[in-house]
Amino acid sequence: MSPSEPAKKLTRKDFTSDQDIRWCPGCGDYAILATIQRTLPTVGADPAKTVFLSGIGCSSRFPYYMNTYGFHSIHGRAPAFATGLKLTNPELDIWVITGDGDGLSIGGNHLMHVLRRNVDLQIILFNNRIYGLTKGQYSPTSLVGLRSPSTPLGSVDMPVTPALLALGAGARFVARSVDTLAKHLGPTFVEARGYRGTSFIEVLQNCPVFHDGAWNHVKDRAHAGQTMLMLEHGKPMLFGDKDGPQQGLRLKPNTLELEVVTLGEGGITEADVLVHDETNRPMAFLLAGLEPPNFPIALGVLLREQAAAYDASVVAQVESAKQSGLTDMDALLRTGHTWTVE
Amino acid sequence: MDTFSKSETREALDSVVIRFAGDSGDGMQLTGSQFTHTTALMGNDLATFPDFPAEIRAPTGTTYGVSGFQIHFASYDIMTPGDEPDVLVAMNPAALTTNIGDLKKGGLLIVARDAFTKSNLKKAGYEQNPLEDHSLSAYRVIDLDIQAMTLAAVEPFGLGTKDALRSKNMWTLGLVLWLFGREYTATVDWLRQKFAKKPEIAESNIAALKAGHAYGETAELPSGIGPYEVPKAKLEPGEYRNITGNDALAWGLTAASKLSGLKLVLGSYPITPASSVLHALARLKSFGVTTFQAEDEIAAVCAAVGASWGGALGVTTTSGPGVALKAEAIGLAIMLELPLVVVDIQRGGPSTGLPTKTEQSDLLQAVYGRNGDSPLCVLAAATPGDCFYMAIEAARIATKFMTPVMLLTDGYLANGAEPWKIPSMAELPKFPVEFPTERPEGFHPYLRDPDTLARPWAIPGTPGLEHRIGGLEKDFNSGNISYDPANHHKMTKTRAAKIAGIAADVPEQQVEVGEASGDLLVVGWGSTYGAITQAVRRAREQGKPVSQVHIRHLFPFARGLDTLLRGFKKVIVPEMNNGMLSKLLRAEFLIDAVGVNKISGQPFKVREIEAAIDSELENL
Numbered sequence: 001m002s003p004s005e006p007a008k009k010l011t012r013k014d015f016t017s018d019q020d021i022r023w024c025p026g027c028g029d030y031a032i033l034a035t036i037q038r039t040l041p042t043v044g045a046d047p048a049k050t051v052f053l054s055g056i057g058c059s060s061r062f063p064y065y066m067n068t069y070g071f072h073s074i075h076g077r078a079p080a081f082a083t084g085l086k087l088t089n090p091e092l093d094i095w096v097i098t099g100d101g102d103g104l105s106i107g108g109n110h111l112m113h114v115l116r117r118n119v120d121l122q123i124i125l126f127n128n129r130i131y132g133l134t135k136g137q138y139s140p141t142s143l144v145g146l147r148s149p150s151t152p153l154g155s156v157d158m159p160v161t162p163a164l165l166a167l168g169a170g171a172r173f174v175a176r177s178v179d180t181l182a183k184h185l186g187p188t189f190v191e192a193r194g195y196r197g198t199s200f201i202e203v204l205q206n207c208p209v210f211h212d213g214a215w216n217h218v219k220d221r222a223h224a225g226q227t228m229l230m231l232e233h234g235k236p237m238l239f240g241d242k243d244g245p246q247q248g249l250r251l252k253p254n255t256l257e258l259e260v261v262t263l264g265e266g267g268i269t270e271a272d273v274l275v276h277d278e279t280n281r282p283m284a285f286l287l288a289g290l291e292p293p294n295f296p297i298a299l300g301v302l303l304r305e306q307a308a309a310y311d312a313s314v315v316a317q318v319e320s321a322k323q324s325g326l327t328d329m330d331a332l333l334r335t336g337h338t339w340t341v342e
Numbered sequence: 343m344d345t346f347s348k349s350e351t352r353e354a355l356d357s358v359v360i361r362f363a364g365d366s367g368d369g370m371q372l373t374g375s376q377f378t379h380t381t382a383l384m385g386n387d388l389a390t391f392p393d394f395p396a397e398i399r400a401p402t403g404t405t406y407g408v409s410g411f412q413i414h415f416a417s418y419d420i421m422t423p424g425d426e427p428d429v430l431v432a433m434n435p436a437a438l439t440t441n442i443g444d445l446k447k448g449g450l451l452i453v454a455r456d457a458f459t460k461s462n463l464k465k466a467g468y469e470q471n472p473l474e475d476h477s478l479s480a481y482r483v484i485d486l487d488i489q490a491m492t493l494a495a496v497e498p499f500g501l502g503t504k505d506a507l508r509s510k511n512m513w514t515l516g517l518v519l520w521l522f523g524r525e526y527t528a529t530v531d532w533l534r535q536k537f538a539k540k541p542e543i544a545e546s547n548i549a550a551l552k553a554g555h556a557y558g559e560t561a562e563l564p565s566g567i568g569p570y571e572v573p574k575a576k577l578e579p580g581e582y583r584n585i586t587g588n589d590a591l592a593w594g595l596t597a598a599s600k601l602s603g604l605k606l607v608l609g610s611y612p613i614t615p616a617s618s619v620l621h622a623l624a625r626l627k628s629f630g631v632t633t634f635q636a637e638d639e640i641a642a643v644c645a646a647v648g649a650s651w652g653g654a655l656g657v658t659t660t661s662g663p664g665v666a667l668k669a670e671a672i673g674l675a676i677m678l679e680l681p682l683v684v685v686d687i688q689r690g691g692p693s694t695g696l697p698t699k700t701e702q703s704d705l706l707q708a709v710y711g712r713n714g715d716s717p718l719c720v721l722a723a724a725t726p727g728d729c730f731y732m733a734i735e736a737a738r739i740a741t742k743f744m745t746p747v748m749l750l751t752d753g754y755l756a757n758g759a760e761p762w763k764i765p766s767m768a769e770l771p772k773f774p775v776e777f778p779t780e781r782p783e784g785f786h787p788y789l790r791d792p793d794t795l796a797r798p799w800a801i802p803g804t805p806g807l808e809h810r811i812g813g814l815e816k817d818f819n820s821g822n823i824s825y826d827p828a829n830h831h832k833m834t835k836t837r838a839a840k841i842a843g844i845a846a847d848v849p850e851q852q853v854e855v856g857e858a859s860g861d862l863l864v865v866g867w868g869s870t871y872g873a874i875t876q877a878v879r880r881a882r883e884q885g886k887p888v889s890q891v892h893i894r895h896l897f898p899f900a901r902g903l904d905t906l907l908r909g910f911k912k913v914i915v916p917e918m919n920n921g922m923l924s925k926l927l928r929a930e931f932l933i934d935a936v937g938v939n940k941i942s943g944q945p946f947k948v949r950e951i952e953a954a955i956d957s958e959l960e961n962l
Contacts, residue, residue: 017810019822048805053648056813064810064823069802071651072812073644074674080609080641084648084656085802087632088607092652092802110644113637314634318627325628329600329767332629333593337528338583338764339383 010041017067028179028205029058029126033065036095039186043193051094053082055102058133058207059126062097076107079114082121083310090311093193094121101131104140104160116170117310118197122189125162125200126179128207129214136210148210163288163302166200167281172305173199174284176298178219179206184230184299191301197309204297217292227292231300236273238263239296248273249295258286260295278304352523352571357416359424360518363441364433365402366395366409369511374411375759376515376529381415382584382761383528385574388415389872390759391423391945396614396698403465405436417573421725421872423758425947429521430481431514433457433488435466442478450567451481452517454488454510482567486557488513495553499546509550516554523571526551578763585762587726587755588615591685592622594733595657596629598683601734601772602741604655607632609645611664614697615753616687619659639667643684647671650680651811653777653801655737659685662704663694665711665748672746673712674813676837679788679797681740681747683733688752690943699943700753702868703919708748709897709926715834717841719743720897722750724871727762729755732894738773739844744796750896752918754869754945775799781806786821794847795840841898848895850902855879856889859909862958865935867893867923870916870946877951888955893923899930907933914938914958916951 015037023029040050050068054060056075063070069092073081078096086094096114103111103125114123130148131137137150141162145154166174173195177188185203192199204215218227225241229249237249245262250272252259261268277283284303291297326332360377364370371392378390393410400407414424430445432438434457445451458471472478473485492510493503512529519526530548537544558569599606608631610620624633632654636642643658650656658668665672665686675682688704690696708720719739723732729751736747778798782789787809788797800807809821817824818832855878866874871892878890891906893899907913907927913935915924921937928935938954940946 019810046805047808049803051802063812066810067808069808070810070812071648072810072814073647074670074813077640077644077671080636080644081648081651083636083641084607084609084634084645084650084654085652086648087634087645088605088649088652088654089801089803109637110641113641314632318630318632321627322630327628329597329629332596332626333764333767334581334583336583337379337383338581339385340581341385341577341579 010045010047012037012041014047015040015045015067017065019064021065022061023058024209026208027058028128028207029062031179031182032124032126032185032203032205033062035182035185036189037066038182039189043190045093049092051085051092052097053078053085053094054097055107056133057099057102057131059097059099059205060102076102076105077110078102079107079110079123083114083117083119086119086121086311087314090120090315096121096123098123098125100125100127100129100139100141100162104162104165112165112169115166115198115200118170118172118307120196120198120309120311122192122199122201125202126205127162127202128205128211129159130207130211132207132210161289162202163200164285167285167288167303171200172197172303172307173301174288174303175199175301176202176204178204178215178299180219188300191304195304196312197307218297227296229290229296229298231276231278231287231298231302233276233278233301236270236275238270238273250274256286258290258295278302281305352569355570355572356418357414357420357424358429358522358570358572359412359414359427360429360431361410361412361427361441361444362431362514363408363410363437364431364511365436366397366400366407367402368409368433369508370409370411370433373511373515374413376532377518377524378413378584378759379532380519380524380526380528381413382582384524384572386415386417386572387420387575387577387761388413388759389420389423390414391754392757393944394698396696403434403436403462405440405466408437408440410437410441415572417575419575419577421876422945422948425949429518431518433510433514435462435468435472438472439466439468445481447480449481451478451483452514453483453485454514455485456487456489482564484564484567491553491557492550495550496546499542499549501542501546506546509547512547512550513554516551516556517558520555520558521568521570523569526555577761580763582761582763584759585727585730586757586759587723587729587751588618588687588757589622590727590729590762591659591733591751592619592626594730595623595655595683595737596626596631597730597767597770598734598737599630599655600767601770602655602737603774604653604741605630605632606657607634607646607649607654608657608659609634609636609642609649610659611636611639611642613639613661613664615689615756616659616661616664616685618756619685619687639664640671643668643671643682647675647678647680647682650675650682651678651802653799655683655741656681657683657685659687661687661689661697662691662707665704665707669712672718672748673714673716675746676712676716676718677813678811679744679837681737681744681799683736683740684746684748685733685736686748686750687756688750696943698753700869700945701918701941701943702750702752702870703922703941704750705867705896705919705922706925708750715838717838718897719745719747719841719844720750721747722868722894722896723755724868724892724894726755726758726760730765734770739847741773741775741799742796742847743794743840743844744799745841750868752869777801777804778807779804787811788816788818788821790836795836795843845895845898845901848900851891851893851900851906853906854890854892856882858889858906860889861887861911861962862955863889863891863907863910863913864951864955865891865893865907865913865915865923865927866917867896870918873946873948873951874916876948877955880948880952881955886955886959888959896923896926904931907931907935912936912958912962914954916940916946916954918945
């Protein structure tokens with residue numbers, strides 16, 4: 001991303017600011033912060049050229065804790081600030097930090113447009129299915145029936161699936177990971193950073209105060225093998241508990257649906273299981289919608305499609321115009337008809 | 343023109359006001375701008391006022407589909423598009439009924455007689471044909487079968503009737519050009535250029551234009567009518583062009599980018615009457631201008647703020663409803679202390695209001711319309727050409743004081759044109775910006791310049807200056823987040839003092855016309871400049887004790903305004919709103935500023951302000 005890397009070998013400490021962290025004890029945000037701080041030095045990131053830009057919410061405090069450039073903006077608008085910044089200095093490596101309320105509710109419009117434009121930046125959406133900073137109201141990703149201060153009888157809103165929304169908006173890099181799975185989260189960030197265009201990463205994150213255990217049905221170690229599908233490009237989509245049977249995904253015959261098959265049952269072999277192709281957009285839609293209990297949740301890179309980055313196209317137009325167009329301001333003021341008064 | 347009188351040769355007139363009115367599909371804006379162009383080439387001073395409906399193509403023949411273009415041209419220095427027209431061109435009954443009330447008694451009325459059909463008369467609400475019932479006897483009427491004569495003129499080109507009739511505005515333009523002693527060559531050149539790829543369209547329009555001109559020359563006009571001439575005006579020597587406020591604004595912003603050495607990044611969202619600034623800047627990419635048409639008004643200003651943080655001259659252009667949406671982000675820019683230019687091209691409000699009509703009713707929104715104690719520097723342009731200079735002034739203040747600046751113009755300035763003496767870039771003061779590159783001792787993002795109180799503009803990408811900024815209150819001494827009560831008090835006072843300090847950086851308030859003290863002072867701001875100046879000049883010619891002050895720096899006010907206001911027995915404030923500057927002056931200076939308010943979506947007429955002056959002087 002940044003063309004000139006600093007000479008000195010940096011460590012996590014170089015990316016850690018001197019500010020006291022003010023998240024609640026046990027918040028999933030700590031794990032995500034630590035993973036970013038550990039990951040950036042490994043890819044040669046330069047703190048001077050790295051920017052963390054956020055909206056409003058618990059997750060949006062993130063920039064204060066990074067010893068990089070940081071911008072804590074207003075609710076939902078981070079993608080718009082980031083777009084203006086990237087158009088001004090395309091060399092910057094910009095990370096937008098948002099949450100399910102900030103990014104999908106008040107900022108839904110900006111999220112949709114930054115994704116379709118394909119501005120070269122990373123968006124990490126911390127999805128804890130709740131409003132934390134305003135004390136526990138239901139969010140756009142809360143499930144129907146959730147009781148919260150603003151839904152005392154249970155929410156009746158249908159939730160949105162962030163990865164599906166991103167794909168629908170035209171996102172070309174869509175990934176998903178889990179706050180506490182550092183060994184999966186770190187490499188996912190590396191892939192996102194390497195992509196030239198908008199990378200959208202949904203991180204399943206736990207809010208221990210207002211929605212503790214919202215992702216337990218996915219993260220529960222006893223069954224994690226069955227509830228998480230770790231996607232790898234070119235590899236069959238297999239999952240299953242260590243001591244249980246191996247399972248896989250295949251297309252249900254004569255439909256456009258996926259189904260779970262068990263290896264060894266009814267003559268099913270690994271050859272029957274679909275191979276993950278991260279350039280396959282229809283497959284990404286199918287994978288994005290999977291969730292327990294009937295399916296595992298798909299983690300990793302769901303889609304990676306190459307396309308022109310918006311900032312590069314904008315800069316190219318300006319540069320090309322500079323070559324062929326008028327550049328003298330005095331001449332501009334005299335274009336069209338002028339006359340002289342003696 | 344003052345009077346029409348019979349003459350064998352061309353009669354010289356000092357000044358003429360013509361209004362072209364027709365259906366919004368009749369090409370009246372084009373007719374007006376071509377007449378304007380030729381008039382400028384003739385060396386007259388001029389001012390124009392396009393007045394068109396909000397609908398793109400209202401149903402033909404209806405009163406709400408009427409589009410008008412008024413031009414005032416003279417042999418002397420003029421400042422407004424004129425009060426009542428001397429000449430009205432009405433292309434159909436709807437245009438007649440909506441405009442005839444403004445035509446001077448004894449004025450010249452040119453009508454397309456064959457457009458006065460039963461159906462058109464009915465749509466305009468006429469029960470009988472006004473051309474036949476003597477209801478127009480107060481005017482001198484030239485009623486011609488303009489449609490038939492246009493069809494005859496373009497007949498050789500074999501166009502269908504509908505296409506052929508499109509040239510009727512050119513026929514009319516030809517006649518009016520002849521009436522005032524103007525050549526048609528500039529319009530011919532323009533038509534050939536505009537329709538370079540459709541030469542048959544160009545040539546049929548030219549044929550109509552020439553036919554109209556020839557008609558004037560050969561036909562016997564009713565007695566007592568024309569032809570006329572309006573001698574050249576004595577303008578300050580120099581190179582001139584016509585300019586609209588929105589073009590001047592786009593060029594001023596581009597010039598500011600050159601003078602500061604900053605890249606210009608515009609975030610904007612289409613809105614009437616501001617969109618043409620976005621269009622103009624989008625065509626200036628060769629000057630390094632980046633334009634971003636955002637998904638909404640909020641994203642537009644946010645992108646501009648992001649650009650400013652990155653070291654660009656961040657600009658957003660909009661109208662009143664857009665400013666309302668941008669308020670939170672402007673507050674953030676105040677908190678972040680980043681430069682930003684917000685241009686509000688005001689229109690009639692509230693809500694969607696009168697999108698294509700002019701008003702000055704965003705002043706209080708500009709000065710006060712945000713949450714919290716959030717002082718904002720507010721400027722206003724006085725004329726179309728002044729938009730160029732005020733755009734530069736807004737950028738200068740924004741970068742020097744690290745603050746958002748709001749520049750107010752309005753629909754009247756945006757679309758109105760005036761001859762403009764073209765400046766040379768070399769004579770405009772530069773205001774180069776240097777970004778810090780070294781980390782000074784004790785660096786933090788809110789470390790202030792002791793004189794301006796501006797914080798350093800450290801931009802991302804600079805090694806060693808990594809910092810975090812945001813909308814939360816910051817500690818005065820470290821720039822870290824702070825909820826300390828005494829610190830918030832101090833920071834609020836500091837932000838206020840920084841903006842108040844801008845007054846020391848701008849010229850003292852001057853008297854525009856008249857003495858610095860006396861009986862009556864007329865205080866204005868923005869686009870009322872022309873009408874007020876003309877009214878005050880006329881009153882003074884009649885020996886009336888009246889002076890004029892025109893305010894360009896609205897927040898903070900320039901030094902010396904206080905003394906000027908207190909030097910007069912009475913202060914009146916003409917505004918196109920329900921009393922906003924008058925409220926600010928009362929609040930700031932505890933003086934009895936009296937409002938003269940017009941909220942019709944139309945600019946002030948000179949005589950309306952003269953009447954207000956007379957009435958105040960009588961009661962003094």
